[in-house]
Amino acid sequence: MHSFSELSEQFCNYFHIPNFDREPKGLYEPCAYFLGAGGKRIRPVCCLMGNELFGDIHPDAWNVASAVELFHNFTLMHDDIMDRSDLRRGRETVHKKYGEASGILSGDVMLIIAYDYLNKIDSKLLPQTLSLFNKTAIEVCEGQQLDMDFEKMDHVSLEQYIEMITLKTSVLLAASLSMGAFLGGASKENCDKIYEYGKNLGIGFQVQDDFLDAFGDEKKFGKVIGGDIRRNKKTFLMLYAMENSNATQRKELLRLMDENPIDKVERVLEIFEQVGVKQWALDLRKKYADAALKSLGEAEVAEERKAPLIDLTDKLLNREV
């Protein structure tokens, strides 16, 4: 059995980019550039970990892990265009560097190559793997659409936000784990437990991400604090604050978002403090961590095999603040 970081290193060695050293350069170079920027490779490693939960890693798991990573990068490349982001992982985004047409077309070809990786697996396992992969891919598109819809809406409920996050982020983690488990010979029940584990892990991970943006330590977090607040992003924290503030506080929040004063982040954090956002977010994160670990606990496999996933949960959901 391997830890997340061991598998992450193995995956990086496996997942070379020579695939993309082909012609026409205009199509493949942006793929190599984008994939070469690295990233945490959480999703493919989850696939490997879900697989290793039930035995030694099956060769097919590497192919599905690669498909998942390509799919994820395809979504990022296209999201960057839709969100008009100029930077990703500290580098220029593809559409910024190579033009928008490249961002679209190179993203498209990465998605198709993802399907080509899926097609390398044992044909007996293909239909069910493809079925979950497709379902998930469709959900991720739906999540991105909801995210864009929410930006234009005045009011978004916490429930709606959780639905969006589930689709946009957490189902891919869940499916990666579950496809890995399936390739490892896990029963339907066990695959479902692992899926639930991943779904809760994914939502908890977003809570954590939103939390760190407001309350993280800039040095450890590696990003400037308050980016979401500056961009008026509807995060877990902001939605909770809007729903639980009194009339004066809410009016002030709306004013800050509207007027964008220089001390906006500070002032919003003051209101977060008054409304008790920090403790609520910590509790919420714990709620999802507990739910994830409960599902993992229910998976019928020797307890010691679960250790790497328990560590991962801790790593993702209890990053130092």
Place this chain on the structure above:
Amino acid sequence: MHSFSELSEQFCNYFHIPNFDREPKGLYEPCAYFLGAGGKRIRPVCCLMGNELFGDIHPDAWNVASAVELFHNFTLMHDDIMDRSDLRRGRETVHKKYGEASGILSGDVMLIIAYDYLNKIDSKLLPQTLSLFNKTAIEVCEGQQLDMDFEKMDHVSLEQYIEMITLKTSVLLAASLSMGAFLGGASKENCDKIYEYGKNLGIGFQVQDDFLDAFGDEKKFGKVIGGDIRRNKKTFLMLYAMENSNATQRKELLRLMDENPIDKVERVLEIFEQVGVKQWALDLRKKYADAALKSLGEAEVAEERKAPLIDLTDKLLNREV
């Protein structure tokens, strides 16, 4: 056995759009809008015709035909953004009507749903079908990239243009026919013959398309003549004219493209006339039609079953000028 128009009607009845009557509306409505505009459905019908060449139409052929049509529409939706086209089939393009993010994301989801259709077929036939589908999809992206590259190049040879057209247009026709044949139980040899038939048909179809833009009858053609010339498009005709004109003619062609005078189309057509473009294009079309029919002729199946495809060749490559 059925003619192209019979199968086209059957496919339109089969390929309802209820698929896309779901939430979130922002994602699926642009798909329904775009697919609802119709189009000739040549590719899915080719899949059905390739299938019927070897027996009664297999239920799986409808699924693969649907996948092909969704894939084709996905490419059009994204190409329209890349090419900055405002109109398609007489209606506003998706990105023009719903915004660019919709054009990207709704295109993406159509591609994924195409894969979901593929996953409905007999699992024994899935890996090989998926393999050709993926190969083709990658080639179509490469073709689109080359097409965009060529726009920025001063000189493109006829050979390069044919390679681009093969990738961008004709491999999808070829693969549609060949996947249909495969699902119909055709041997590898027969699938390859049908593929070759489709590839030549596709290139010939592009010759025809380029030809009609210059020499067609506006009323029968349904488009204004000279659109390609006005937009300085590198077509079969223009590339031939550039390669076969004398220094004076070539200089004049370049001047016309550069200066865009009001009588540009007329003047370019005069040079086409002098260089013998019309006859050359008719001969080229015949060359591809002959090559297509030769491959079809070599397919080992009762001659009478080939009649609908022979008719199709005639229909596509000998449209009245």
